[in-house]
Amino acid sequence: MAVTWRRDGMVGFVELDSPPVNAIGQAMRQGLLDAVDRAEAEGVSRVILSGAGRGFAAGADAKEFDFPPEPPHLPDVLNRIESSAVPWIAAIHGPALGGGAEIALACRYRIARADAQIGFPEVILGVVPGAGGTQRLPRLVGMEQALDLIPSGKALSGQAARGIGLVDMVADDPQAAALALGDDVLAAAVPVGARDVTRAEAAAFDAARRTAGRKMRGQGAPLRAIDLLALAQDVPLAQGMTVERETFLSLRQGAEARALRHIFFTERGARQPKSIAASGRAVTRAAVVGGGTMGSGIAYALLNAGIAVTLLETDAAAVARAQANVDGLIATSLKRGLIDEAGAEARRARFAATTDYGAAQGVDLAIEAVFEDMGVKHAVFARLQAACGPDTVLATNTSYLDVNQIAAGLDDPSRLVGLHFFAPAHIMKLLEIVRGDASSDEALATGFGLAKTLRKIPVLAGVCDGFIGNRILARYREAADTLLIDGATPAEVDAAMTGFGYAMGPYEAQDLSGLDIAHANRRRQDATRDPNRRYVAIGDRLVAEGRLGKKTGAGWYRYDDGRKAVDPAVEALVRDESARAGVTRRAFSAEEIAHRLVLAMINEAAGILWDGIAQTASDIDLVTVHGYGFPRWRGGLMCHADQVGVAQVLDGVRALEREDPLVWRPGDLLVECAARGIALRDWTRG
Structure with a gap:
């Protein structure tokens, strides 16, 4: 009753x-x-x-x-x-x-x-x-x-x-x-x-x-x-x-309520898939390698969950910086009233930073959070597998690199799983759990168990460049750069996307994270980039001029006393780059900008689902809402596509395909769903 x-x-x-x-x-x-x-x-x-x-x-x-x-x-x-x-x-x-x-x-x-x-x-x-x-x-x-x-x-x-x-x-x-x-x-x-x-x-x-x-x-x-x-x-x-x-x-x-109900129930259904038939290792002790912004955030997230953390760094100066980073996070939480003094002391007691990898012996989980360089990561994991016990699950926090290549350097690649945290790691709810070809069910289940312990939303992802979220982000930025060189300004693009519902547009967001990060990723892709694919070098020119974003006082915008302002020098640089490329600039309305950028993301996401990198359309919704700021009240990227209608989305992509058949080729999933008259959320691999 x-x-x-x-x-x-x-x-x-x-x-x-x-x-x-x-x-x-x-x-x-x-x-x-x-x-x-x-x-x-x-x-x-x-x-x-x-x-x-x-x-x-x-x-x-x-x-x-x-x-x-x-x-x-x-x-x-x-x-x-x-x-x-x-x-x-x-x-x-x-x-x-x-x-x-x-x-x-x-x-x-x-x-x-x-x-x-x-x-x-x-x-x-x-x-x-x-x-x-x-x-x-x-x-x-x-x-x-x-x-x-x-x-x-x-x-x-x-x-x-x-x-x-x-x-x-x-x-x-x-x-x-x-x-x-x-x-x-x-x-x-x-x-x-x-x-x-x-x-x-x-x-x-x-x-x-x-x-x-x-x-x-x-x-x-x-x-x-x-x-x-x-x-x-x-x-x-x-x-x-x-x-x-x-x-x-x-x-x-209404559409708003239906979308919000969708994301509400999707969040509550985010858990270990039934296909992973194993129990994970309970994590009470963990090691984190790298004490920068991401590594210290991961360490603090673990500390908040009652897990003892050993943070490993390269030298005494790096250890001191890592200790200061974690101490700063504890102090901030204390100041904001999120923890009391007893809680702060308990976190300090569970934390240690050192250069001695031997301190990681016996940990349940070791997470690498170092620079995005394959050689550096191989060196870190060689030291971890030598120091940790054979049952320790090893994890990489890489945002883009091939998890299979990272695992190939281990004696037992089944120990490795991708745990892609989002910055700030102690606040952001999303955790992409990346399944490598060799990743064991136990390693994956350990990731899902950790997500539950940390009160994060787990999403299983396959291996590709950028996994789910960063692969969509890369296409979003590429489409935005194309708009830029064809006639829009950074402020117009950002305004269009905040009007759509994002908290900030792609250029303000890039200023916040640092233009050097995106630049380094573009350099990593130089060797494999399709030479027939249009490339916009405006961001490269900004980096060459030392404009790395808010941290240097200038990026896509100028920052005077921390306040964002449109920079005429950037707009002049954009016009100059258009002239170099022989482009006759034209005006884009806010609606057209948002239309193009959202279609670019949907088409890329459809490819991610078709390729098996994401398991369901709802998983992509979780990633875009909780990792990349897609407006929650639209239910996530794929929910929004379903509300617009797959046939209408496909028509929009095909219209843009006439401009650039390579970049705008409709994904097979969109074509199939439109032909069958089904929503993206209802598609399953036959």
Whole structure:
């Protein structure tokens, strides 16, 4: 049963019981409605409502969103709870999110554990609260607090919720506290819906809209939520709830909500494939080779997960730099309140930096994070296999290099797996797990187990230049450079992609990472580059002039006191390069720029899936969203392609093929899916 009832004397106990997260589906709604009827029929003095297992209720069952709503509808159920002659008390532990928080709002009194999580994350799924959240919350905590919570989707701890009046009491045992609550206190509690709304000035709503536009660029749901909060100031509860419900039902069928549901469920389904039939090695001790930005970030991610780390460097100066890098990450976390002093000391105690590879003896996993040079990596792994035990799993963090070539230098290449972290490694969620030809299932399973320990999203990738993400990135940058030499400016390209939904465009992003990194990769590809493929050398000229990006004060843009500014010298250089190439420059609209760049990425991604480098279209969605900034509200690159329509995508690529048949040749997967009339997500290798 989704809802259980028991009675003890004059108290009714109702428990939400739909594991694992007590999602609010039709059976639970009906169970709650039946519980209201039963409590009133039996004449109990109060009802204590709690959740089974790990939490109260983590929101509506999003799987129902793709189907017509079935009665009883949650707003009607909650109106019955709020208006019942029998007062209900919400006893909250764990998550009370979305519909779960709305249930709590409908109760007469709310008691939470200090570590509970209470919030309204609906906008994160492209919808708004649909059962009174936008109308009841400002009546309980005031409009300015509601404007902070609902359009952002953030959750509060039980303690923080008590601070703003979202809950009435904090207790270690909310059910016991609800049972002990005095009748006079409960009798004096006013139903939330009967309270007045504390009004906010127009400036508060304007500020909330600006914040939503900045932090949730391109999304419509946060702005609609703000409109509903504004409505709560001017209309009665029932009228506001009617409009809220209509808005919710309309949004949940929209492209934004469907895309966000797709990425939500894809994230939760990211795990070790069934084809890897092994258990991995549990990692309690690890070695990291290389203490630069990436290596220190990997080390800190491991430390955060409770893993002891030995960081290996080449000399005493490098050891000191690595130690300083890790100390700096600990200090930053301490300053931001992410850890306390005890946590900082525990991390320091688990960390050591040294030049002695012998210190890696007995580690469960050794991760190489050194310069992208095959000779350097072979030397590192020769030392690691000599120092580590035969059961130690070896991993390379290479971004582009051939994992099979790296493994070929080992006595036992089956020990090696690619673990491609993304910078900053202790923050970014994505982990590409690269399967070499010889990689054992145990080595791969160790990677997936580590991802779970680090709370990262794992994606299995095959071996090719750049794997999944960087192969798409390379094509994205190539298409952007072609636009540049044909008539666009860096600022126009960046503006078009931020307009599409990226946080920053390709040139600002390259300035942030450093132009020398992309330049080194282009030099690595010189020997194998197709001479018939168009090559744009603008970035090379910038590097030759010492313009390496933000770290040198100039790259594609100029940085005065850290502030980005368009540099006329770069635009002049671009025009000069066009003239050198004999190109007559033309104007491109923002829509045309975004259209071309997105099509380039989709076509490349289709090739990645066709080649077996990625296992599913959804895996590519995870990589593009979590590794490369593709707008989450579009669901990922392949989800976006499916929403546009594969036939339309293919038509767009074929139109561009007339300009450059080599670069724009449609991928076999696009052709096949269009011919069969199926989505990319539904394609499987026959």
